[in-house]
Amino acid sequence: MSTLTLPPVVDLHDAALTGRLQHAIDNKTKPLGALGRLEALALRIGTILDSEAPRLAQPQMLVCAADHGLAARGVSAYPGDVTWQMVETFLAGGAAVSVLARQHGLALTVVDCGVRRDFTPRDGLVVRKVAQGTADASTGPAMSAAQCAEAVANGMAIVRELPGNALLLGEMGIGNSSVAAMLLARLVGHDIEACTGAGTGLDAEGRARKARVLRDVLALHADAAAPLDALAAFGGFEVATLVGAVLQAAEERRVIVVDGFIASAAVLVAQALRPQVVQRCVAAHVSAEPGHALLLAHLGLDPLLHLDLRLGEGSGAALAWPLLESACAVLRDMASFEAAGVARKDAP
Amino acid sequence: MSTLTLPPVVDLHDAALTGRLQHAIDNKTKPLGALGRLEALALRIGTILDSEAPRLAQPQMLVCAADHGLAARGVSAYPGDVTWQMVETFLAGGAAVSVLARQHGLALTVVDCGVRRDFTPRDGLVVRKVAQGTADASTGPAMSAAQCAEAVANGMAIVRELPGNALLLGEMGIGNSSVAAMLLARLVGHDIEACTGAGTGLDAEGRARKARVLRDVLALHADAAAPLDALAAFGGFEVATLVGAVLQAAEERRVIVVDGFIASAAVLVAQALRPQVVQRCVAAHVSAEPGHALLLAHLGLDPLLHLDLRLGEGSGAALAWPLLESACAVLRDMASFEAAGVARKDAP
Numbered sequence: 001m002s003t004l005t006l007p008p009v010v011d012l013h014d015a016a017l018t019g020r021l022q023h024a025i026d027n028k029t030k031p032l033g034a035l036g037r038l039e040a041l042a043l044r045i046g047t048i049l050d051s052e053a054p055r056l057a058q059p060q061m062l063v064c065a066a067d068h069g070l071a072a073r074g075v076s077a078y079p080g081d082v083t084w085q086m087v088e089t090f091l092a093g094g095a096a097v098s099v100l101a102r103q104h105g106l107a108l109t110v111v112d113c114g115v116r117r118d119f120t121p122r123d124g125l126v127v128r129k130v131a132q133g134t135a136d137a138s139t140g141p142a143m144s145a146a147q148c149a150e151a152v153a154n155g156m157a158i159v160r161e162l163p164g165n166a167l168l169l170g171e172m173g174i175g176n177s178s179v180a181a182m183l184l185a186r187l188v189g190h191d192i193e194a195c196t197g198a199g200t201g202l203d204a205e206g207r208a209r210k211a212r213v214l215r216d217v218l219a220l221h222a223d224a225a226a227p228l229d230a231l232a233a234f235g236g237f238e239v240a241t242l243v244g245a246v247l248q249a250a251e252e253r254r255v256i257v258v259d260g261f262i263a264s265a266a267v268l269v270a271q272a273l274r275p276q277v278v279q280r281c282v283a284a285h286v287s288a289e290p291g292h293a294l295l296l297a298h299l300g301l302d303p304l305l306h307l308d309l310r311l312g313e314g315s316g317a318a319l320a321w322p323l324l325e326s327a328c329a330v331l332r333d334m335a336s337f338e339a340a341g342v343a344r345k346d347a348p
Numbered sequence: 349m350s351t352l353t354l355p356p357v358v359d360l361h362d363a364a365l366t367g368r369l370q371h372a373i374d375n376k377t378k379p380l381g382a383l384g385r386l387e388a389l390a391l392r393i394g395t396i397l398d399s400e401a402p403r404l405a406q407p408q409m410l411v412c413a414a415d416h417g418l419a420a421r422g423v424s425a426y427p428g429d430v431t432w433q434m435v436e437t438f439l440a441g442g443a444a445v446s447v448l449a450r451q452h453g454l455a456l457t458v459v460d461c462g463v464r465r466d467f468t469p470r471d472g473l474v475v476r477k478v479a480q481g482t483a484d485a486s487t488g489p490a491m492s493a494a495q496c497a498e499a500v501a502n503g504m505a506i507v508r509e510l511p512g513n514a515l516l517l518g519e520m521g522i523g524n525s526s527v528a529a530m531l532l533a534r535l536v537g538h539d540i541e542a543c544t545g546a547g548t549g550l551d552a553e554g555r556a557r558k559a560r561v562l563r564d565v566l567a568l569h570a571d572a573a574a575p576l577d578a579l580a581a582f583g584g585f586e587v588a589t590l591v592g593a594v595l596q597a598a599e600e601r602r603v604i605v606v607d608g609f610i611a612s613a614a615v616l617v618a619q620a621l622r623p624q625v626v627q628r629c630v631a632a633h634v635s636a637e638p639g640h641a642l643l644l645a646h647l648g649l650d651p652l653l654h655l656d657l658r659l660g661e662g663s664g665a666a667l668a669w670p671l672l673e674s675a676c677a678v679l680r681d682m683a684s685f686e687a688a689g690v691a692r693k694d695a696p
Binding site for chain 2: 034077085094095200304305306310311318319323329330339340341342343
């Protein structure tokens, strides 16, 4: 196992580019600011792609899947077998993310990062399995440091091989809203109660039990404070692979479309390692999981959609995708006041 | 001028259909309710189109434009000439709605309902001009009863000629946020202050002046309480044409995608005449105009997007369109638990 080398992620701040983009937006034939948050989105994408006429090319939906030893502790409403069953459904084209990726022309790659079952090889499946699921974080670290580094490196390698200038983050793993909750609690400092939600559908009692389990797990790994230590302690392989994917995509200056609570937790770890990754991120939505809004607020990301989604898979990222395309189209294709011969606000 | 005959708009409530749709949604491979408000949208579209596998066909973006005599009273930040200039920009393909309609394959029809300028005929332009702008509502009714009836009938006739099963509402008319504010105040009973916003970009002083003007206009037409009387009193030709378009589309059971404050005001008048039209409506977004949220709440419509848009033109309807397509795709194409062989929540 070689030592993990994280890529550099430079500051994109460029006052001249910002000025040119803002001028272009303000000169479109519409009242100043009338396209609201779509204008901020256009500014962000123009900044990431370093273009006043940005064009999103070959968008990649990356769905990372893995199992969690902690799932045996009753933190999810669904049995662990659902992880591999949903991977099969992604690949068969019948899951929400499959349907939505097809609708929007997003190339779908499903990664077995550590599912507790082996899959027959096929198109769209990448096997980068670190182990058959993580260990139970309630009795020891979910991953060893070496496993964690391997999963992060996998994510970097996968993105290096993908074409295009936009990456959409998706995930699957029964138990992984617990992982996201613990990463949020540990890295941001919120109480675990505020970070714990219903996941796939726990009732109030189940959620209270989940919060108690997670509080004990956090206490067991009280010394896991550094980002990669926390990631190794709590898991999981799909989150660690996404952390690597985010770092690599950020270095390459791709637009990163963040999905729900779990994908956002991967961005949180990446941001703790390389703060400038957030400059490349667009938050697709804020989910019904209570921790998600806290996490996005910490990252300073303003979600595009508020649809009470709580599915994961990348479904929210796919749903928001056309708004990114719209922001680019507005910047590229709308006429300026001058070109259209339209009177301005201060005209007689 | 023949008497206006409004179409019947029947109640779509059908418990059996609702049950079948809800069953189909609940059996998709996802936790119950995990697609949040997209599920409610799928239910609504399935109900309108009377199908468990709904398919949106040949969507029509209808942008109705007209001028307002009241604009001379300084209620807008922009000069009245911008109405015809923007119509030219719609037709030239350079406006926001042009760009967004192209992005999503929406057929764009621009209607001259009463612009104070004549246009050379061309593809995509329909001329149903009642007059060269409305009269100044601060000195008398904006339209005569006959003009109002003519504009409503125009809207019905236009939709009758359009193909497809979905209608997106757009509008252009310098001064028309004043019209929407007065219709909201009169038909729902809110104080005009709460209904009055910045429109295309008034400052606080301009907005206060606008509210004072509108309060006087409301007082002048204190007896215009019935929906069509209020519409005639306040205007405008584009709003009245949209009222007719909404009524006709509702009778034909098309999906109606409501845009911003002004399009919603047309739905308000249509709903006052035929309450069941709202069952066919999807609110694309809630705009930055303060009256819009009040208006949607009155109609009982939950907006899909919260992007602080305040452009009109149908831009918000176009931005939300892919979500309607997604809702249909989920209902049509997602696998059921049984078909996918995925364990349910209560499985062992």
